[in-house]
Amino acid sequence: MGQLSFEEDCLVRELDSRYYGFLDLSKSKNSEIKSLVQQTVANFQNYIANGQAHEMKNALDNKNVIQKYDPSNVVVEHMENTSSQNDEDTKILDKETNEKNFICDEKPQDEQYVNALCKLGHLHLLLGEYSEALSAYQKYLRFRENNYWTNHAFIYGIGVAYFKLRCFKWAIKSFQELLYLSPNFTCANEVHLRLGLMLKHCGEFHIALKHLQLSLLYTYPSTFSELQVKFQIAHLYEVQNKHKAAKDGYEFLLNEKNISLELKADVYRQLGWMYHCVECLGEKKEREANALNFLQKSIEAEPKSGQSLYLLGRCYAGINKVHDAFLAYRNSVEKSEGNADTWCSIGVLYQQQNQPTDALQAYICAVQLDKDHKAAWTNLGILYESCGQLRDAYACYLNATKQISFQSSLLRRKQAIRMKKDTIGLSKGLSQRITFLEGQLSQAPLPSITSKRRTLCSIEEAWNLPISLEMNSRQQQTAQMLPRQNTKQSPIQGPPPPYPHSQLSQSPIPAKRIKEDGSGQPDLMQNNIQTSSQHQNLINISETLSQRNFNTMPESNKISEQSVLDTFDDISNDIYKHNETIKLERLSQDALSNNLNEDSRHNKYNGGSTSDLSTTFKIQMDSKQLMAAVKLLPIDEPPVHCTILQVNAPPPSPPDCPPQKLTRDQLLPPTPSVHLENKKNAFSPQLQEFCLKHPIAVVRGLAGALKLDLGLFSTKTLVEANPDHSVEVRTQVHQSPDENWDTSQGKRVWACISHRSHTTIAKYAQYQASSFQDSLKDESDKGFPGSQAMSDSDSKDSVSNSNIVLKRKKHKINSKMLRFGTNVDLSDERKWKPQLTELQKLPAFARVISAANMLSHVGHVILGMNTVQLYMKVPGSRTPGHQENNNFCSININIGPGDCEWFAVPDAYWGGVHNLCEKNNISYLHGSWWPVLEDLYKENIPVYRFIQKPGDLVWVNAGCVHWVQSVGWCNNIAWNVGPLTARQYSLAIERYEWNKVQAFKSIVPMVHLSWNLARNIKVSDTKLFELIKMCLLQTLKNVLHIQEYVKSKGVEIRFNGRGKNEASHYCGQCEVEVFNVLFIKEQEKRHVVHCLSCALKLSPSLQGIVCLEEYRLSELQRVYDSFTLHRTQGLAYTQ
């Protein structure tokens, strides 16, 4: 391998992941750089393979040991298990670890080696060698587990590699961390865009929109145009069935002068297809004409688009122009873009023309291209059934019902959630068909079926039949176009064989692609139940297929085989052609000015500079020392990341579950409960202690003991008081409490349907009453179905748990819908005076407002947290699984007359619940989920389960995960409290930081609250004191640093002060809390508060932005300095 000259070396040295998408090494003009890069890669590989092989092995072994026996874990185990055996183990381990560390210290050249791995990752990435890049990055990560987060180019690089390899879960995680650590990262706009695309793909539409909009804010160079992002946003509306917004978005784009031909083709295609599918866009005839017109315009703009041709074929088929349809399909296949959808549609046309053999071939093509193609399998089944080949039909239906790819199941779920009430359970048709055939096949002796003269060859034969050369070559082309799969993400290898015993999985089938799929599936079977009307069915299928396709439209279909992500790359490459040089210049300037050359980074990654910082800032400093230290911080880069947890904390992530293996009994713990006899009990300090000690607790008989007038919260009183008051409504499926079924799939799932709408108290009351009346009629011979049904389990709460586990009831589809009246706001004292006054009778720790409640120190209303909310229920009303906002405690009182059933998981296990949500493709923070209990037990996660009767108070401790279902008709009232404990505070700020990573708004402004706490209370608990002081330190440091930075930009900071009870501020763009230094920009005639990062996105020089200060610096200094640990007399008082 040749040596590089100094200049060459410098050039390559500067390259890293941030050049990805800007420097295209496949272009001939960059061939020189490319060969330099390749040479460097070879040199690095040599270096790694030869010189360092031995050391690498040592270092890796060492790493494994440390990882496996993380000292902190050892300590925990040690504390929990005091056996002497364990004690000895710990000593041995400590010794081992020390020895290994010693070895590691002896090898300084490892540093160089480790950095070479990262560089290798960057270079592979720029060469488009993603697997190689990922492999190098992952090796690097193994050495840098304890400080990788200081290397932002690395996180970006590994994120892009994951993205390209379609490991979206990991790509999302990396990108979220990167934005958390560095919102002003050079390629932050690219990160937002990719996050937006992936989250859209995963069905997280709300958060996807947020990221796409944020990506538009930046003035940074970009690999995509503004119009392209706007196209994605319009499409985001389209997939959410927000047709009006989507249509407006598309039409806006068509009016833009500088729209590219390609984008124009995309827009016309989407619009055309919307006209074909969306009924609300006009009368059918007119819509069809529009659809044909737009699709033809799309083809004119981009004659190579096979996808538009395919859709044109679908439109023709829809209006029975069979010949034109065939022609269009044919053309589409000619463009080398024959995909499973095209072949499936061709099959439908053949089947309609009564050409079963041709239809069979086309369907086979479809399912060979996409083994999860439910529509094709279903149609194939219908085809076989119509020819009397029941066994083949049965096999096809089975394949149609299989849940194969996790991506498609995700989308199926999303679609299912959007399904209208009347479509739920339609795919029952398919399972009914299967049951019917099972019956037929078991009755008929097998030989008689097989010996019967067949019209079509069997599915097995058909699958193995050499298809026509043309079809075959199409398949291979398609296979080549498919992206490489990472094994992590695709646990299922090979196709699902038509028969369980067949060897079809060995046939050369293209790798499974991740695609948008399965939407509207249940519709497929709409009319398939009667076999007598086959032809009718087919037409319905093709109709419903169009529905399906509408929903499954790839984001942009220039390359129909690949989803939006590839299209996006195409788009970016097009744009890149135009202003490549400018961007490169800007990037290299950036690289220089940011001091991101290899040497300084070297330092940074080693933790050199960061560990310096951690010794500089500590809570023992007074404000003067703090100010002096801030003056030494660099101000050439904007200060961004302000964690309030600790100095240089890693990005927060869900914790592992406690490792201790639980027995079956421990998995079903008895619920901590107390029974109150009288008022004295209620006010005893022991009650509060009891509550604070357990993850969740039931206080029985509270209302009776305090003589609370629960009647004030009865539906009758509420209607009399404020009939027109607003009620949020959730429409849900009625199910038994420990079950959650996806009726369309006939299986237990986590996702739980909960549509939102609004009504009034009076109207809901009417519904609640009539629902009760109806049930009296229905159940007149079975007795009262409400609260009494479960009341006998009261004395032994946990027993009901085991009953349910043993009693495996056969699944019944019960698609009865119910409406749950939720989040009724009782904050207005003028409207709800008697109710709120009554609650003053509660003991202080449970009261809505009290000096010992952190939330009373916020200084303004946080609806539903430091105010009361009411819930109005009919049996089966569900509050899906969640932790309270920012992990605060909550108080819940059942007003009755019916009961509620509770499920709860201790906070230490929330990471485990989070992982299960992820596994079920549902967002822990944004999604509605109802855990499958067996899934929790399998993961060693314990669940409390109990009944809350009228007058019982449930105390939900900080961080406890819980979900609730009403057994009878009842109302509940609830609010949050924040006991002044270290545990409450630390869980609150941990969630505050994790919310930032997830781009989820924390509705408790923890920084603002912490400063108020420092002003208002004396803290004698050392841990709580240190945590609050750390928050003050970090925020004051950040405020000072921001002010220095702003002044260096020549911007004046104006004192603005704060109004009494003024709400704390959040950034209008990214929704993080903004404390003390507000950046105001007028947007659409409103003054919008921004954080520094978002202000810089809008205006890198901060020109046109007003900078306001809420508190005088002297005031903050005073609060900071006078917040000290309060020494109490004696040691007994910690509160």
Ligand SMILES: [Zn+2]
């Ligand atoms: Zn912001």
